[in-house]
């Protein structure tokens with residue numbers, strides 16, 4: 001995590017697809033805490049993979065899990081997201097590859113999004129037979145508005161880079177990762193002279209409702225997750241999805 005002029009570039013590096021397991025989520029959570037403590041001036045979130053930003057939650061954490069491990073996984077996801085979404089410093093996602101589901105959530109939790117061409121992003125949970133939690137849905141709604149979010153979430157739509165720009169899911173398209181980072185840096189530079197306290201207060205004001213909804217309902221949210229994934233038909237769906245991903249690789 002190099003800090004250049006107070007700006008940190010956080011590069012996710014969990015091959016092959018940066019899927020988010022408990023350990024990876026803990027690492028991200030710790031990183032965001034550290035950046036806050038070190039009074040970081042801005043953060044760029046990106047990936048070391050040439051084709052994938054993040055494949056979302058690690059499906060293996062949800063497939064035939066032990067109860068306590070599944071609870072821990074979900075609480076860690078909540079912790080990580082609460083830190084990122086409420087970060088006092090400006091944040092940009094340099095989306096240098098595909099960003100389905102939890103990968104899309106990570107980018108939606110940043111303030112500004114730049115994407116490379118020919119990749120897909122979106123909350124595709126419906127297509128997997130699972131339901132994007134309310135706070136995932138809120139993040140999408142906050143980015144693209146009620147009507148577009150409802151359509152996208154019901155369909156589990158994955159947007160192309162161009163479609164994402166058109167609907168406001170991302171702010172810019174860059175030609176490649178290098179330009180993505182340059183554009184991310186330009187956004188952070190545009191924020192650098194704003195009074196930090198005022199900036200942070202306005203950001204948190206806009207995000208307050210979405211954050212409070214999870215903060216006041218964390219246990220209920222965890223219970224919904226646990227009750228849902230332990231259903232046999234959901235487990236069957238995850239099994240088939242994992243098999244389809246593995247078959248593709250074979």
Ligand SMILES: CCCC/C=C\CC(=O)SCCNC(=O)CCNC(=O)[C@H](O)C(C)(C)COP(=O)(O)OP(=O)(O)OC[C@H]1O[C@@H](n2cnc3c(N)ncnc32)[C@H](O)[C@@H]1OP(=O)(O)O
Pocket residue numbers: 016017019051052054055056057058059060098100101102103124125128130131132133225228229242245246247248249250
């Ligand atoms: C109530 C529940 C709420 C849950 C809320 C959120 C849910 C999620 O975030 S669920 C995760 C949803 N993610 C996806 O649907 C993405 C699935 N992956 C893909 O579409 C592709 O892998 C991707 C486009 C990201 C990359 O494509 P490729 O570069 O062609 O890679 P492969 O598909 O060959 O995958 C390589 C390798 O990684 C495994 N993999 C991929 N995604 C995941 C994942 N999300 N979790 C765990 N493992 C994943 C894939 O099976 C391959 O493994 P091997 O066969 O062992 O090599």
